[in-house]
Amino acid sequence: MTSLQLLSNPKPFSSLYSFTVIPLNPFNPKTLRPPNTFQKPKLYPTKTTILSVLQYNRKPQLAGETPRVVVITSGKGGVGKTTTTANVGLSLARLGFSVVAIDADVGLRNLDLLLGLENRVNYTVVEILNGDCRLDQALVRDKRWSNFELLCISKPRSKLPIGFGGKALVWIVEALKDRQEGCPDFILIDCPAGIDAGFITAITPANEAVLVTTPDITSLRDADRVTGLLECDGIRDVKMIVNRVRTDMIKGEDMMSALDVQEMLGLALLGVIPEDSEVIRSTNRGFPLVLNQPPTLAGLAFEQAAWRLVEQDSMRAVMVEEEPKKSGFFSFFGG
Numbered sequence: 001m002t003s004l005q006l007l008s009n010p011k012p013f014s015s016l017y018s019f020t021v022i023p024l025n026p027f028n029p030k031t032l033r034p035p036n037t038f039q040k041p042k043l044y045p046t047k048t049t050i051l052s053v054l055q056y057n058r059k060p061q062l063a064g065e066t067p068r069v070v071v072i073t074s075g076k077g078g079v080g081k082t083t084t085t086a087n088v089g090l091s092l093a094r095l096g097f098s099v100v101a102i103d104a105d106v107g108l109r110n111l112d113l114l115l116g117l118e119n120r121v122n123y124t125v126v127e128i129l130n131g132d133c134r135l136d137q138a139l140v141r142d143k144r145w146s147n148f149e150l151l152c153i154s155k156p157r158s159k160l161p162i163g164f165g166g167k168a169l170v171w172i173v174e175a176l177k178d179r180q181e182g183c184p185d186f187i188l189i190d191c192p193a194g195i196d197a198g199f200i201t202a203i204t205p206a207n208e209a210v211l212v213t214t215p216d217i218t219s220l221r222d223a224d225r226v227t228g229l230l231e232c233d234g235i236r237d238v239k240m241i242v243n244r245v246r247t248d249m250i251k252g253e254d255m256m257s258a259l260d261v262q263e264m265l266g267l268a269l270l271g272v273i274p275e276d277s278e279v280i281r282s283t284n285r286g287f288p289l290v291l292n293q294p295p296t297l298a299g300l301a302f303e304q305a306a307w308r309l310v311e312q313d314s315m316r317a318v319m320v321e322e323e324p325k326k327s328g329f330f331s332f333f334g335g
Contacts, residue, residue, distance in 0.1 A: 060095060060310040062185060067100075069173060069187045070309070071206035073230075075222035077193030079214050080243040083279060085190040086114040087290045087299070088210075091306035093148035094290070097185040100139070100176055103152045104169070104202040105192040115142065116286025117150055125153045125172055129164070135175050144291070149184075165197070166204030173205040195229060203230060208237035210270060210309070214244045215256040220264055227265065239270040239314060241305055246275045259317035268314035271305030273298050 072085045082105075089101045103111040112118040123138040142148040151172070169189075177183045191202040203209070209230050213223040223240075230238055242258045249255035256264075258272045276298035282289045289299040308314060 060307050062097065062310055063312040067173075067177060067184050067187050068208065069189065069206045070208050070210055071189040071191050071203050071235075072210045072212060073191035073199065073203065073226055074212045074219070075193070075195060075199075075226035076213075076219050079212050079219055080273070081193075081212050082110050082114055082190055083283065083289075084210070084212050084241060084243070084273075084302070084305075085111060085188050086288045087302040088306045088309065089186070089188050090115075090142075090145060090148055090288050091290050091303045092186055092310065093142070093145040094303075095306065095310065096147070097310070098147045098182070099186045099188060100149045100151060100184045101188045101190065102169075102172070103150070103190050104198065105190060106154050106198060107156075108192070109152055109154070109156065111190050112140075112150060112152060113286060114283055114288065115150060117142065118286070121150070121152050121155070124155055125151065125168070126155075126164075128172070129168060135172075135179060136181070164201075166201045169201055170205045195226065199226075199229075203233055203235065206235060209235050209239075211238055211240045211265075211267060212243055213240060213261065213265075215242060215258070215261050220256075220261065223265055227267065237312075238267055239309075240265060240267040241271045241273060242269070243273045244275045245272055257317070262317050269317055270308055270314060271301055272315070272317070273301045273305075 072081050072088075074081050082103075085101055089099045092099045101111060101115075103109045105111075112121050117140050120140050123133040125138065127133045128135055128138050138151055140150040140152075142150070153169075173187060176187060187205075189202050189206060192198040211223055211226060211230075213219045227238060240262070242261050245258060246255055250257045258269060262269050274297050276289075276296050278292065278296045279289055279298060282292065289296060290302050292299055295303075304315075
């Protein structure tokens, strides 16, 4: 049983922003109330504000061996891979885990823009391979969360070495494991769109994958093809995030639900992200959605997906039923 707490003059918190969850003792007669008891709402002063902080009773337990190398892919472009990498990565950092995000999109890198770190990328993997800099010089540490770092493969309009491929990215991952600062808990690889050489390079060092898709037939066809390629490469732990879900269109049977998507692809569901206009605003500002105060529904969904990723858990899709029609006098005549 949970309750909401009203606090005046709230202090800033660095935890996840959502509803304040306070566990109640069911055996305490002061907190145990009959379910049908109506309580008159209390009146609070106008200066009193609701502190919406989601306080978990425990820290998520990290499952699996570290580092966990996760590739975030989809096959189709524009479904939200980079947005998912930025928000899930920072959510993991806020949970206390060390994260290194690798932007594997060579020609069209955008992860630094979503994180607001575009002006701090001085060296990339290309300079590391050429011997022009060290690995620690190419890693860009986020000032907001020091346990989150960004690594880009190349700069825009730059040429990659001829020998760059999956083996080179495997060497980078191994170097991250053996660095003096310690092995990171998570290495997130933002995969480019398509299934060409860039896709093969990005999935080579990964041992698990997060498949991002939207509930439309074009994304589902590409996601099904990518799932087969991941399994052929030996990646068996594949989970799915359904992005840009609109409940109103699902009720009108104009969009497939998360349950329909899961039945078609047959993958474990990591999270369902609702359509949110705040995503565009946060992208243009270089401020990830999970850092917004107050939180949005999409930001909370990304945080929950990160929580499940830590514990290698999944969620259950629920069918969205149509709203019952109003019954009245004219309903007999079909009105």
